[in-house]
Amino acid sequence: MVELLEKAIARISYNVFIEYFDDIEELSKVEESQDYLLVLDLFSLLQDGETHNVDFDLVLAPWVKIKMDVAELNGHYRDLIDCVLHKFKADEVKDRFLISSILYNYQKKIIPTLSSAQCREYEEYILKFDKIFLQFKMALLNYGIADIQDDFLGKDDIVHPCNIKYKKIDSKNNSIYLDMNAVHVLANDSNIRRLAEQRKCCFVYSSYLIEDACNSNPIFLNSFCSDLFSITKGGMVGYMDEGLCFVEEKIEDTIARVKKYSELTKKYENSRLLEFVKNYHVHPNLRKGTDLYNKVSKNLIDFFKGEQKSKISGYEEIRSKFNNTCVGGFVNSGSFGVIKDHREAIEELTNLFDFINFETEQVKFSNKKKIASSYRDKCHLEHAYICDYFVTEDKRLQKRATAIYKILGIKTGVIDMKTLKSKLNSNPMEHDQEASLQC
8 A cells, every 4th residue: 555655745746746847936836736735644654754655756756855955055056046036036035946037937027127247146146056956857757767667567568460451552653641630621621622533643651540539539530530430441551571552451450459459659759859859958059049959940951961050069969869860870971871771771861850950849838739740740741742642731740751662762742631622623633742842
């Protein structure tokens, strides 16, 4: 019972800390929250001081440490803190953790009120506080990643080839790979579907589109699947022993597999989220707004081809991380070289894009669903590359796909629905890689 209580305390505490992960001011007030009060009630049920659950120590120890470290830091800068409180007539505020979080969050408001010497001292304080806060964040992220990895152990048998019931079909001309938002548009535009049938092109999808559908509103899943079948006639792309092929599979079999894998998929997506957030905090030179980010955003391929990239702060971090992967050549020269495995190449380029924040979502836990879903975006790119076109309305995905396919010399055109409609009106429908949306 004691171990169960400790595990419950650890889990509730971790969820509370993650909820306020992005806002130190709210984190400083976490002990006033209802969830934390519940943690205190559970604490009162523990009989002795000896811990029996490793999660208990791994989650609670960083919280104890950040409060102790902040108290010690504030002791060294007591005169500065008292001066700031006095200037803002807030001498009655006694919560030192809350005071520190406000000093950290409102630097632009506080700096103009200080002398030059006080500004230097204040900047020194902020740097030290930032280091303390970062250590707390890293402890939480490392715990979360390790916890997910532990959950994966012993569950390999869930993912089994017998769950895949693909049947290989003939290659398709004018094949158009769909993501979820494209299906919604097509389902409501009978004219596009009529034009598609007249021009003898075929729409296809992968199991990851079904995964997207299963993760959305369950009430509309059946109607979505009906729309999907009416558009694609069951045509899919999927990986078999010989690689990526055009296939078909009963949609109910695909749904059953997706649901069977659902728990593991969500854990994997969460692990990618935590790694993404961790990289953001460990590598500030790669964040949006930095010199490297601005140059990459202007022209990603030209940046890696350029001879001056090694002088840009953050480049060596990229090279160190990817030098021994299949994208190492691209990172060093801007040229990919021989492609041994397209799927691996697309995956590693996606990892590179995540690392350098190229067309990524804003890094906040409140944005976790969008960040986690980038895993499925990667999977779409890994499946669409044998098709003539990849149709999506997602602007970020368009730019990523265009860049990745260009780097790898893949001829798949990346287009939106407006471009698709224009092509369907052309006579005949021609494949032209230059029609891809520009990154």
